[in-house]
Amino acid sequence: MTYQIPARNERTQPIRIVPGYPQTPWRNPKQPLIKRALTLSELTGPAEVAKRVKLLGGDIAGHGERQAIGQLMHLRLRIVDEDGSPVGGTMVEIWQANGAGRYIHPNDDEHAPVDQNFYGAARLLTDDTGAIDLRTVKPGAYPVPTKDGWWRPPNIHFSLFGKVWLSRLVTQMYFPGEPLNGQDRILNAVPDAQARERLVARLVPPTGDPHNALVFEHQIVLRGRKATPAQP
Amino acid sequence: MKKRTAATRGKPARKPGKSAARQRLVPTGEATIGPFFPPRYVDAGANDLTQFDDHKAAGEVIEIFGVVRQEDGAPLDNLVVEIWQADAKGIYRHPADPRHREADSRFFGWGRAATDREGRYAFRTIRPGAPRGRARHINVMVMFSGLMRILKTTMFFTGEGANEADPVCKAVPKARRHLLVAREEAHGRYRFDLKLRGEHETPFFDD
Numbered sequence: 001m002t003y004q005i006p007a008r009n010e011r012t013q014p015i016r017i018v019p020g021y022p023q024t025p026w027r028n029p030k031q032p033l034i035k036r037a038l039t040l041s042e043l044t045g046p047a048e049v050a051k052r053v054k055l056l057g058g059d060i061a062g063h064g065e066r067q068a069i070g071q072l073m074h075l076r077l078r079i080v081d082e083d084g085s086p087v088g089g090t091m092v093e094i095w096q097a098n099g100a101g102r103y104i105h106p107n108d109d110e111h112a113p114v115d116q117n118f119y120g121a122a123r124l125l126t127d128d129t130g131a132i133d134l135r136t137v138k139p140g141a142y143p144v145p146t147k148d149g150w151w152r153p154p155n156i157h158f159s160l161f162g163k164v165w166l167s168r169l170v171t172q173m174y175f176p177g178e179p180l181n182g183q184d185r186i187l188n189a190v191p192d193a194q195a196r197e198r199l200v201a202r203l204v205p206p207t208g209d210p211h212n213a214l215v216f217e218h219q220i221v222l223r224g225r226k227a228t229p230a231q232p
Numbered sequence: 233m234k235k236r237t238a239a240t241r242g243k244p245a246r247k248p249g250k251s252a253a254r255q256r257l258v259p260t261g262e263a264t265i266g267p268f269f270p271p272r273y274v275d276a277g278a279n280d281l282t283q284f285d286d287h288k289a290a291g292e293v294i295e296i297f298g299v300v301r302q303e304d305g306a307p308l309d310n311l312v313v314e315i316w317q318a319d320a321k322g323i324y325r326h327p328a329d330p331r332h333r334e335a336d337s338r339f340f341g342w343g344r345a346a347t348d349r350e351g352r353y354a355f356r357t358i359r360p361g362a363p364r365g366r367a368r369h370i371n372v373m374v375m376f377s378g379l380m381r382i383l384k385t386t387m388f389f390t391g392e393g394a395n396e397a398d399p400v401c402k403a404v405p406k407a408r409r410h411l412l413v414a415r416e417e418a419h420g421r422y423r424f425d426l427k428l429r430g431e432h433e434t435p436f437f438d439d
Binding site: 002007008009012013014015016018021023024025026027028029030031032033034035036037038039040041042043044045046047048049051052053054056080081082083084093095097103104105106107108119120121123157159164165166168169170171172186189190195196198199220221222223 | 256257259260261262263264265268269270271272273275278284285302303304306310316318324325326328329340341342363364365366371373375376377378379380381382383386399400404408429430434435436437438439
C-alpha cells in the first residue's frame with residue numbers, strides 16, 4: 001500500500017546550493033532527488049522518541065550567582081501541523097550560542113568567550129497545546145569562517161520529530177529587526193519572502209516575569225495533518 | 233467579513249475541526265543543522281537499538297556501519313545519521329501501522345549516530361522483518377553542516393529476492409539501485425557507505 005501527499009512549495013524551502021556558503025556545493029546531491037510513493041516507513045516514525053533519550057530542562061538562563069550573561073528572554077514556542085492543530089507531546093531539541101555568540105562545541109573556535117553559566121541546549125516535550133516555554137538569554141551574532149565578512153544573525157536552532165518520519169524537521173529561528181537578517185545566507189536561502197518572515201520570531205509585551213524578561217513568540221509548522229492516513 | 237446568520241448565532245463561529253480543515257498552513261522552512269549540534273544530543277547508546285527499557289529486542293542482532301563522504305571523497309566528521317525501522321516481524325512501533333499492537337514492545341526502532349573524524353558511523357540493531365508490501369529495509373536520514381535540508385534514503389539488504397519488487401527500489405533508476413544495497417562484509421555486519429555527491433552518489437529521495 002502506498003500513499004501520496006502534496007509536495008511542498010519549493011519556494012518556501014531553502015535552495016540547497018547557497019552562494020557564499022562554501023560547503024554546500026560539495027555535499028548536496030548532484031543527481032535529482034527521486035520521487036517515491038510513500039509507505040508506512042515514512043508515515044510512521046519515532047513519535048515517542050523521548051522514551052529513548054534524556055530530556056533537558058527548559059530554563060537555561062541560570063539563576064542568581066549562576067546567571068548567564070545576556071539579555072534575559074522567554075521563547076514561547078508553538079508547534080502545529082499543517083491543519084493548525086497543536087502537536088502535543090512531541091520532543092523539540094533546542095540549541096543556541098551564548099550572549100557573545102559562542103557555542104559550547106569543540107568545533108567552535110575562540111572568537112568569543114565561553115560563559116561558564118551557559119550550555120545552550122534544552123530538550124523539551126510540547127504540552128497538549130503544542131507549546132514550549134524556554135527561558136534563556138538572547139544569543140549573540142557570530143562570524144562564519146568564510147573570510148568575507150559573513151556573520152550569522154542571532155538565531156536559535158531546533159530539531160523536531162513530530163509524529164512521523166516525514167515530519168522530521170531541522171530549522172532555525174531569527175529575531176525581529178536584526179540588521180544581519182537581511183544579508184544572512186542561510187535565512188535568505190528561502191526564496192519566498194513570506195516563508196522567510198515566518199522564520200522570524202515576534203516580540204510581544206513582557207508578562208508575568210519578575211525580571212521583565214523579553215518575550216518572543218514563534219510558531220513552527222510540521223508536515224502532516226491531523227487525519228491519519230487511510231488504512232491499507 | 234461574513235455576517236453571522238440566525239442559523240449560526242449562538243453557536244461558536246467555527247468549529248475548531250472545520251476551521252482547521254479550511255486553513256492549510258505552510259510547513260516551516262528547513263535549515264542546516266550547522267556545525268554545533270550539541271554533542272550531548274548524541275546520547276550514549278542512541279546507536280544501539282537492540283535494547284529498550286533494559287530489555288533485549290526479539291530477533292537477530294546485526295551491525296550497520298559505513299563512511300560518509302562528500303564529492304571530493306573527504307570523509308565527513310560530526311555528521312548526524314538517524315535510522316527508523318520495523319521490528320523483527322516487520323511491524324512499526326507507531327499507531328499508523330495497522331499491526332502495531334503486535335509490535336515488539338522491547339524494540340523502539342529509532343537510533344542516532346554521529347560520524348567520527350574518519351567519517352564513520354555505526355549502529356547495532358535487529359534485522360528488520362519485511363513490512364507488508366516492502367522488502368526488508370532501514371530508513372536513513374542525514375543531517376549536516378552545509379546540508380540545507382535533511383537527506384533521506386533507504387538501505388536494503390543484499391541477496392533479498394524481494395528487493396526488485398520493492399516500490400522504493402523500483403523508483404530508483406536500475407543503474408543506481410545497487411548503491412542502496414548494503415554489503416554483508418561478515419555474517420550480520422553490513423556496510424552501507426554514503427556518498428552525498430559525485431561518483432557513486434547515494435540515491436536520495438524527494439519526500
